[in-house]
Amino acid sequence: MQLRGPRATAVALTLPLLAFIGLSFVAPLGTLLSKSAYEPNVANILPRTLAALDGWDGDGLPPEAAFASLAEELPKARQERTLVRVAGPVNRLKSGMRRVLTRTARQVEKAEYAGSWRETLIGINPAWQEPDTWLAIQAAGARFTLRHYLQALDLERRPDGGIGLRSEESRIYMPLLWRTLLVSLGVTLLCLAIGYPIAHLIATSPPKRSNLLLLMVLVPFWTSLLVRTTAWIVLLQRQGVINSLLVALGITPDSERLEMIYNMTGTFTAMTHVLLPFMVLPLYSVMRSIPPTHMAAAASLGANPVQGFMRVYLPQTLPGIGAGGLLVFILAIGYYITPALVGGRSGQLISNMIAYHVQTSLNWGLAAALSSILLVAVIGLYLIYSRLIGIDRMRLG
Amino acid sequence: MNALLVRRAGHYGFIAFCAAAFIFLVAPILVIVPLSFNAEPYFTFTEGMLRLDPDAYSLRWYRNVVEDEAWSRALVNSLIIGSAATLLATALGTLAALGLASPAMPGRALITGILISPMVTPIIIVAVGMFFFYSSIGLGQSYTGLILAHAALGAPFVVITVTATLSGFDRTLLRAAASLGAGPLRSFFRVQLPLIAPGVFSGGLFAFATSFDEVVVVLFMGGLEQRTIPRQMWSGIREQISPSILAVAVFLIAFAVLALFTVQWLRQRSAEAR
Numbered sequence: 182m183q184l185r186g187p188r189a190t191a192v193a194l195t196l197p198l199l200a201f202i203g204l205s206f207v208a209p210l211g212t213l214l215s216k217s218a219y220e221p222n223v224a225n226i227l228p229r230t231l232a233a234l235d236g237w238d239g240d241g242l243p244p245e246a247a248f249a250s251l252a253e254e255l256p257k258a259r260q261e262r263t264l265v266r267v268a269g270p271v272n273r274l275k276s277g278m279r280r281v282l283t284r285t286a287r288q289v290e291k292a293e294y295a296g297s298w299r300e301t302l303i304g305i306n307p308a309w310q311e312p313d314t315w316l317a318i319q320a321a322g323a324r325f326t327l328r329h330y331l332q333a334l335d336l337e338r339r340p341d342g343g344i345g346l347r348s349e350e351s352r353i354y355m356p357l358l359w360r361t362l363l364v365s366l367g368v369t370l371l372c373l374a375i376g377y378p379i380a381h382l383i384a385t386s387p388p389k390r391s392n393l394l395l396l397m398v399l400v401p402f403w404t405s406l407l408v409r410t411t412a413w414i415v416l417l418q419r420q421g422v423i424n425s426l427l428v429a430l431g432i433t434p435d436s437e438r439l440e441m442i443y444n445m446t447g448t449f450t451a452m453t454h455v456l457l458p459f460m461v462l463p464l465y466s467v468m469r470s471i472p473p474t475h476m477a478a479a480a481s482l483g484a485n486p487v488q489g490f491m492r493v494y495l496p497q498t499l500p501g502i503g504a505g506g507l508l509v510f511i512l513a514i515g516y517y518i519t520p521a522l523v524g525g526r527s528g529q530l531i532s533n534m535i536a537y538h539v540q541t542s543l544n545w546g547l548a549a550a551l552s553s554i555l556l557v558a559v560i561g562l563y564l565i566y567s568r569l570i571g572i573d574r575m576r577l578g
Numbered sequence: 579m580n581a582l583l584v585r586r587a588g589h590y591g592f593i594a595f596c597a598a599a600f601i602f603l604v605a606p607i608l609v610i611v612p613l614s615f616n617a618e619p620y621f622t623f624t625e626g627m628l629r630l631d632p633d634a635y636s637l638r639w640y641r642n643v644v645e646d647e648a649w650s651r652a653l654v655n656s657l658i659i660g661s662a663a664t665l666l667a668t669a670l671g672t673l674a675a676l677g678l679a680s681p682a683m684p685g686r687a688l689i690t691g692i693l694i695s696p697m698v699t700p701i702i703i704v705a706v707g708m709f710f711f712y713s714s715i716g717l718g719q720s721y722t723g724l725i726l727a728h729a730a731l732g733a734p735f736v737v738i739t740v741t742a743t744l745s746g747f748d749r750t751l752l753r754a755a756a757s758l759g760a761g762p763l764r765s766f767f768r769v770q771l772p773l774i775a776p777g778v779f780s781g782g783l784f785a786f787a788t789s790f791d792e793v794v795v796v797l798f799m800g801g802l803e804q805r806t807i808p809r810q811m812w813s814g815i816r817e818q819i820s821p822s823i824l825a826v827a828v829f830l831i832a833f834a835v836l837a838l839f840t841v842q843w844l845r846q847r848s849a850e851a852r
Contacts, residue, residue, distance in 0.1 A: 188683070195673070206730040207692075398603060405808065410815070412607055416606055420622060458603075518701075567687060
C-alpha cells in the first residue's frame, strides 16, 4: 500500500482521533476485559505459599512448607493492607474464608508456636485441616482463570473435573441475559409498532404540519435522559399523576393504586419512550423518499390498500425498519440508567448486574466476564448493522 | 359504499393511533413544566393547581435550586467538563471526518466503525472500564479524566455530523482554490471550513449535549469534587426526591429545545449554502 499524496493526507487526518479513541476508550475496555481472565493478586501476595502448594494434589494435608509460608505471608499482607485482595477471591471459592483468613492473619503472630506451623494454624482455626481450604487458595492463586466465564455462563466445574450446568435454581446470569434480550426485543417491536405509523404520518403530511410533528419527536430526542426518566416517575408512581387521575375519576379505589413503576412495567414504558425517536427518524428518512405515486399506481392496477401496502410500500421501507430496529435493539441491550432508576427489583437488566458486581459485591472478575459477553453481543449486532445499513449512513436528528 | 366506510374508519383509526403516540412522546415532558411550579412538595397536581389558584403555584423550587450551592457547583462542573470535552471532540472529530470524506481514504468502513463505536457500546461497560483504566494511570476522580472520557463519547457525533455535511461539499472548489494559488491550509480555512462550519457547530452541540447529559461515567469515575448536573439529579432521584429536581428538569428541557432549534437552523443554513 502506497502512502503518498491524498491517501497519506486522508490517513493522517484520521490518525489523531484514532489515537485518541484508542487511548481514552479502547484501552479502558481492554483493561476491563483483561480482568475477566487475569487475576494476579493472590499469586502476587502469597507467592511462596502457592509455590509450596505446587506439587500437592488435594490428597490429605499440604506439606509443612505451605503452612509455614502462609504463616509468614498472611500477617505481612495484613500489614501492607493487601489482605482484602486475597480474602475476596478465596472467599468466593469457599464461603467463610474471609473470616478465616483475616482472623488467622491477626492471630498468627501472637499465637504460641506449637512445634510445627501445621499444628499452630490448625490451633488458630480448624478450617486449616480441611483440604478444601487449601484447594480454594490454590485455585484463587492461578493468574489466568476461566472461572468467571464459567460463573457468568451459569456453568460449574464438577468434582470429576468436567464442566456442567449449574442446578436450575442457582442459575442467575443466563436467565438475566435472556431477559435482557427479550426486553430489548419487546421494546424494539413496540417502538416499531408505534414508530411506523407516526413516521408515515410525518413523511406524508404537508411540509408545515410535517415539521411540527417532527418537532414532537425531536424534542424528546434532545431532552436529557434523566429528565425523561424523572417524568415517568412523576407520571407513574403510586402518588403520581396517572394514579391520582384514576382515583379522582373513580376508576380505581384509593387503596388499589396501580403499581406501574419500580418494576418491569416501568422499565418497559420508559425505555420505549426513550428509544422511540431512534426508530422514527430512520423510518422517516426512508419513507420521505418513497414517492406517493407508487401507492396510487398500485391502486390503479387494482390493488386494495392492504395489498398495496404489503407489496409496494412495506418492502420499500425495509431498510428503515432494519436501521431503526437494529439501532434500538443495540441501545436497549446495554441499557443501564432507566432500569436502575425505575426498574425496581424485577426490572433490572444485565448492565445493572455488572454495576452491582463492580460497586457492591466487588467481584470485578465476574463483572468483567459479564461485560465481555455483553460486548460480544453488541459487536455482533454492530457488524450486522454496518453490513446491512452501513455505519457511514447513520444520521442524527 | 361499504368499502368507503371501512376505509374512512381505518383512516380515523390511524389518526387516533398517531395522536395517542404523539401524546405518549410529548406528555411526560409537558407535565413536568407546570408541576415544577407546585407550591406544595408533591409530584402531582394539587386541587389548587387545577383550579388555577395563583397561591397554588410558586417559584420556591426554583429559588431552592438557585440558592443551593450544590446545584450551582454542579452547573459550573458541567460547563467546565462539557466545554473542554466539546473542544477536544470537535477538533479531532472534524479532522477525522475530513480524512474519511477524502475519496482516497483506505479502509473507510473499518475506521469509521472504530471511531463511531463509543456511541453504541453499552455505557456501563465504558464507565467501568474507564474507572479501572483511569484510576490505574492516576486520573481517577479528576477533571482531566472526565474530560477525556466525555470527549471520547462525543467525538462520534462530530464525525457523523461533519461527514454528512461534507457529503454535500463540492470538492471542485478545492481545486479551484488551488488553481488560484492557495495552499492546502489556506484553501481549507478560506474555502472549505466556512462552508462546512454549520455541520461542525452542530457536531459540537451534539458533543456538548452528550457530556451535559452523561451520568454513568461521572457516577463511576467522578469524585465529590466533580459532581455534574446529571450526577446531582441522579442522587436527587435515588435518595431524596424533591420537586427541586423538576425545576432543574425544566431548565434542561429549555436547553434541549434551544439546542434543537440551533441545530435545525444550522442545517438550513448549510442547505442554503449549497
